Amino acid sequence: MKDKTNDVVGTTPTKVIIKATDSYSLHHSDHPGIILMSRVLEEDNYGTWSRAMRISLSAKNKIEFITGSIKPPSPTDDDFPSWQRCNDMVISWLLNFIHPSIASSAIYAETTAEIWADLQERFSQGNDSRIFQIRQDSIQQSISIYYTKLKALWDELSSYHESVYCTCGGMEKLKQREEK
Structure with missing residues (x-):
């Protein structure tokens, strides 16, 4: 567990306990350009790419963001900034491992789950071919x-x-x- 103190000027410091298994926690080495895997999503490799990305996100304890099991909290909820930070981090990871021609169609999605569902709908249909x-x-x-x-x-x-x-x-x- 990490101990984090809220240092907002004019307020009483409060301690927030963040568990290492908390989906909203980010490791100090997590950043938008981190290398999660060696594959980039292209037109013909969705199956292997999605499997590798799921493994990587599971290892980072962020798989719930793509499955949609973590719903965005209300913007007035105290958890919203933490959720937003993690959602944005996972979006940046996804965009870094998607070919630029595909990423340009995913950049405006609000949530990681939206991007994942869109990619799955577009590229998993090609399984028969x-x-x-x-x-x-x-x-x-x-x-x-x-x-x-x-x-x-x-x-x-x-x-x-x-x-x-x-x-x-x-x-x-x-x-x-x-x-x-």
Whole structure:
């Protein structure tokens, strides 16, 4: 627990206890430019990006800000400044790990939960197309691997045959047919 004294001029100092597990607490090393992870959200990596961001925010005890389980208190509530500071910090972290072309559409959201929901709605819809792309890539890689192995076998097989030379031009047609 940290002990914090409120030093407002003209008031009696009061002690506020902030637990390390409090979602409104920020560590002294927390700042808007902190490196939380190595991924930046782009058009095609929402699944891995969101998983990495959730892990990072959970480690910072700020996951509730993106899930919306921490609702913004009333602006007259004593907790509002703490909530606002943490919400703004998490927004800055999100914006730092979103490609600038995407971040420009998220910058005006008021809460972290709004940004998260918007990104999820826009980019998680692509799961079907991403699944299709993964399958296509897998098939293409399999075909490429198969063809490479097959070509190696053909080349080895042809090395066992004696070369035939012809001056009539018929060999050129035969060679083209074999290549096809």
